[in-house]
Amino acid sequence: MFYVILFAMVAAFLALRLYAVLGKRTGHEQPLPKPAEERVGLPPVPRTIDVTPEVRDSGARAIETGAESGLRAVIAADPSFDVAQFVEGSKSAYRMILEAFWKGDEETLGWLVEDDVREGFTAAIAERREAGHVLENRLVAIERALITEALVEGKTARITVRFDADIASVTRDADGNLIAGSMSDAVETHDSWTFARKLRSDDPNWKLVETDDA
Template identity: 30%
Template sequence: MNYSFEYIDIILLAMIAGFIFLRLRGILGKRTGFEGKVPPQFEEALNKARMEKVEKIKENFDDSAQKEFLKGAKVAYETIITDFSDNDNKIVASKPLLSKEIFNQFNEALKQRSKRGHYAEITFIGVNSATIKEHKRIDKILNVTVDFIAEVITCIKDKDTKVVSGDPEKIKKIYDTWVFSRDITSANPNWQLVNTLT
């Protein structure tokens, strides 16, 4: 995603505006006092530069970027869900995908499960759909809320492998709404799960 290019664009637009100003100054001459309004050509060039900057910001998370994001979101979703099927009840593969707060919440849930002597078996069938519900930028942070519909086979077993809940033979449809976040000024392109909504 080309968020870092925004700042380069601002610099380029400033250089273009400066070049136009110097050209106009050479053509129209230097002002020696108040001579009325800014020349229409210069004002038009500045307005165009401003509009291009605004459009560039709007395009930061355009359709193409959203499609690319959803590809990664589906992989992240599967990784996080299946990470809870390990017998050791530890988060390993999905840790980089979780914010510190979410990691702590998930880790605590696994500890409680482990204390009961339980573990989960999860077979991930696939993501039926993943749609962006909303995306909101606050300063340098972009938050994207995604609705997932997926199918899994899941059950909880005790230390004697007896099924406590779920059904190891039945496909279950699950509905989740997750919020991913990313600092768009960071060189790190990875997103993190920062919230799960019910």
């Protein structure tokens, strides 16, 4: 009975972590800094199908020019979508997915990725276990997360993010002996991940549907 309760608590925790992790405002987040024109009291521009949605990002540029029209289509289809929050959420998802893969945590991957991607991760985890290898990787820093593509296909939104990150990678054998890598030397990595979500559905979660090298 204790384990049943424990697993239920873990599942509930993961569900809460995933809820609104990408692009969905719940009303409980810290408010984002308002643009200058909003601070001086100009009336807000309504986001409707008849008005071209405005795409904004604060701080370092987080959107490639070619992705802006696609993001406007996403906002038109789902006015609650928030670009800045999506970028921050994508960083969290990137870290969570990588750490789950490195640990061989297939259950967590099941919450975060679609079936096709999960099968690839699962196959790589199984191969690693068969070889008796253990990863001790660490995501040192995400230098940049850049939206490179966005589109709406039917009722589904797809957004591609390029991640430039520093990762320290170590592989050990079953006895703990070092096979490859170093925790003191981080390696620059460049990944292109695509997230998808059915718009206006009851499920607010975005899932990883495609991975590639950037």
